[in-house]
Amino acid sequence: MIRTALKRLNPWGPALFGLGFLAPLIATLLGHAGLGASIGISPTAIGLLVGGAWGFYANIRGSWI
Numbered sequence: 001m002i003r004t005a006l007k008r009l010n011p012w013g014p015a016l017f018g019l020g021f022l023a024p025l026i027a028t029l030l031g032h033a034g035l036g037a038s039i040g041i042s043p044t045a046i047g048l049l050v051g052g053a054w055g056f057y058a059n060i061r062g063s064w065i
Contacts, residue, residue: 011059018055023047 009016027047035043 014058015052015055018051018053018058019048021051022054023051026050 023044024047027043030043030046
């Protein structure tokens with residue numbers, strides 16, 4: 001059962017990594033730097049946009065670079 005779930009999630013690995021790891025990391029870094037509030041968007045929203053876009057781009061392209 002777990003093997004089946006992991007096989008189905010594996011193709012979405014880069015997108016999940018972008019949303020699950022990169023987005024909170026970017027949001028935290030922006031929050032500590034104080035850059036999110038200066039442009040009027042929350043650091044979480046910026047992190048989700050950048051991390052999600054980068055993850056989905058890596059998913060479509062098949063590479064992070």
